Amino acid sequence: MKKVALIIDHPARDLDYICDIGVYLKKKGIRVVFVPSNMRHRELLLLKPNYILYPNHRDTVTEEINILAKLNIKIGVLETEQCVNEKFFEKFQLPKNLEFREDIDHFFVWGKYLSDISINKKWYKKKQVKITGSPKHDRNLTSEKNDGEKDYDLLIATSFPNSNPLFGEEVNRKTYQDLGMKNNDIDKFTKLHKENSLNTVNFINNYLGGTNLKILLRVHPYEQNIEFYKKVISANNVTIDESKDTILTSLNNSKILLHYNSTACVDAQSVNVPSINMSWMPYLKVFHESTSIMSHISYQPATPEDCLKRVKQILNNNLNLKIQNNDADLHYYMHNLDGKSSERCANYIKDSIESSGEIKSNYQQDIFQNKFSLKGFIISVKLKKNWKKSKKFFSREDIEKSLKYHNTQFKSSYVKVSLNTLTSIELL
Numbered sequence: 507m508k509k510v511a512l513i514i515d516h517p518a519r520d521l522d523y524i525c526d527i528g529v530y531l532k533k534k535g536i537r538v539v540f541v542p543s544n545m546r547h548r549e550l551l552l553l554k555p556n557y558i559l560y561p562n563h564r565d566t567v568t569e570e571i572n573i574l575a576k577l578n579i580k581i582g583v584l585e586t587e588q589c590v591n592e593k594f595f596e597k598f599q600l601p602k603n604l605e606f607r608e609d610i611d612h613f614f615v616w617g618k619y620l621s622d623i624s625i626n627k628k629w630y631k632k633k634q635v636k637i638t639g640s641p642k643h644d645r646n647l648t649s650e651k652n653d654g655e656k657d658y659d660l661l662i663a664t665s666f667p668n669s670n671p672l673f674g675e676e677v678n679r680k681t682y683q684d685l686g687m688k689n690n691d692i693d694k695f696t697k698l699h700k701e702n703s704l705n706t707v708n709f710i711n712n713y714l715g716g717t718n719l720k721i722l723l724r725v726h727p728y729e730q731n732i733e734f735y736k737k738v739i740s741a742n743n744v745t746i747d748e749s750k751d752t753i754l755t756s757l758n759n760s761k762i763l764l765h766y767n768s769t770a771c772v773d774a775q776s777v778n779v780p781s782i783n784m785s786w787m788p789y790l791k792v793f794h795e796s797t798s799i800m801s802h803i804s805y806q807p808a809t810p811e812d813c814l815k816r817v818k819q820i821l822n823n824n825l826n827l828k829i830q831n832n833d834a835d836l837h838y839y840m841h842n843l844d845g846k847s848s849e850r851c852a853n854y855i856k857d858s859i860e861s862s863g864e865i866k867s868n869y870q871q872d873i874f875q876n877k878f879s880l881k882g883f884i885i886s887v888k889l890k891k892n893w894k895k896s897k898k899f900f901s902r903e904d905i906e907k908s909l910k911y912h913n914t915q916f917k918s919s920y921v922k923v924s925l926n927t928l929t930s931i932e933l934l
Contacts, residue, residue, distance in 0.1 A: 508859045509537040511555035511930070513546055517900040518727055518752060519586065520561065523641040523848055525908040527559070528933050530852035532916060536859070538933040539921060540905060544893040545929045546570075548886050552923045553930060555579060556859045561586055563613070564599055566684045568606040575609035577866045580858055582612035584851065586642060589769040589799050592623050594792045598685040600629055611858055614851055616640045617841040619799070636854050639847030640840060645911065646754055646776035648845035658722040658745070659821060660714070661760035661779075663753065664706060665768040668699035670731040695793055702766060703731070705787050707738050713810050715741030719817070722747055724756050727897065762820050764813070767796045771804045775836075776843065780820050780827050781805070782813055799839040802829055890929055905931055 510531055512524050528538040539553055543561070547570065550558065558574060560567060563583040571581055587599060601607055613630045615621045615637055624635050668678050682692045714721060720743060725732055727749040735746055747756055753773050757763060763774040763781040767789060771781040783804040789795045796806065805828055807813040819825040829836050831843045841847075893899055905918045921928040 507535065507537050508557075508862070509539065509553065509555040510855060510859070511539050511541045511550060511553055511558045513541050513543050513558065513560055514900060515543040515561040515586075516898060517904060518749075518897065519642070521900055521904060522645055522752075522908050522911070523643075524559075525905060526644055526848035526912075527641060527852050527855075529909065529912050529914060529916065530849045531855060532933050534852065534856050536856060539930050540900075540918075540933070541930045542893060542898065542900065544896065544898055545886075545889055548889060549921075549928050549930050550574065551577075552926065552928065553921065554865045556862045556865065557582065557611075557855055559584055559855070560610075562599065563601060563607070563610060564685060565601055568601045568603065568609075571609050572606055578863055579865060580612075580862055581610045582614060582851075582855060582858075583610050584614045584641065587769075588616045588620055588640070589772060589797055591792050591795055591797050592627075596627065596629065597792070598687065602686070610634060612636050612854055614638050614854070616847075617837065617839045619839045636851075637841050638850040638854070639842050639844070640772070641848040641851055643772060643776040643840075643843075644845045644848050646773060647843055649754070649777075656759050656761050657720065658760040659719045660721045660762050660764055660817060661724060661756050662706065662710070662721060662764045663724045663756075663768060663770045664703065664726050664729055664735075665766055665770070666699035666703040666706075666731075667726055667728045668696040669703040670729055670734075691793065694790060698788060698790055698794060702784075702787050703734070704738075706766070706784065707735065709784070709810050709813075710744060711740050713814050715743065717743070717814075719743060721745070722756060722760055724749055724753065762817060764817075765804070767794055767800060769800075771800055772840070775803050775827065775829075775831065778827065778831075780825065782807060782816050782820075784813065786810060786813070802835060802839065804828060886926070893929070902931055905933075909933075 512528055514520050514524050532538050541549055557580040559582045562585050575581055607630055613624060613634050615635060616639060617637060621635050621637050624630050625632050679692055722745050723735060724747040725735060732748055753770055757774055757777050757779050763770060763779050765771055765781060766784045766787060774781040781804040783796055783800060783806050785796055785806040786809050805816050807816055902918050909916055917934045918931045919934055921930045921932050
């Protein structure tokens, strides 16, 4: 039986739609294993899958993908950051070595917009680029919408992970360096986030605090700056959400989304919540600007006063969504908003592995542990300990909770290979 490994990077963002792809593959008679991104170096070749779905194809993963491709393992990439500026994508989201781009079989894109760019700019070949829509938003489109009374007039979603002096500067800097950013650009990026986190607070205190609006402030889960907002927000009509649930929960309880050049506007669009961009605030060209899809989806006020006017117009039913989900302009960016993107992705994977050959063996690569050893065991224990402390941790219980959405009889189990019990979880 053919086997597919689906990598889960950020569970809060990725776990549900990766589970959806897994369910469709399982129904087609394919073995499915969910692999934690943090543990993939130890476990992927122990699993020996026929196909691996990665969350990106950046320079940080190109060497390991190259190793896997040479072993006759097919590789797909479902990039989650498809709302960014195309120049940013080209500079930081793609392998700089053009030969490495040949290693993947599929580059899954949300719509014709990114497909055309990918092919015309020769990022990938036409045969590699597959339009599926966005699996990430399938459940938003098919879940029951809250069209009744909502607790909040306005959901403000922050997106300033670099603003936290502990987490942002010490942790994110390494991530950006790995992507190829220069320290000077990282400093500007960090300064911008700090400045705009304060601008957001000032807008809340000076423009929203004296109103009768009910406001929910959702602090980005990777910002980790809850205490800062609690300390500096003086408005008494604001509830602070610590982001323990996905943004969908907050959106379904709010009438309007206010964001800063954030992909959260796509989530809002998918559940019919109008969105307004804090577009009067400073931004950096390429690094943090409102992209074409964001401009189509979100209102773009030029001043705080204009923003407040837009809020009142929407609440008074004088404005609704800026663009409707059945609009052809939106479908250019988001192919077929029908909740079936995960299934389309699964179909491409199934078709590609039906004729795939045997996985080759390679015992020379130190990046993987192919058999039990004391050194490998110690490394595995350390990696697992660090992973369990991080926000990237997920368990069997999390997988099975997500599976309930499909009303299937599928269960899950930790994979065992020889004497190793892996962190990877197989769908049964």
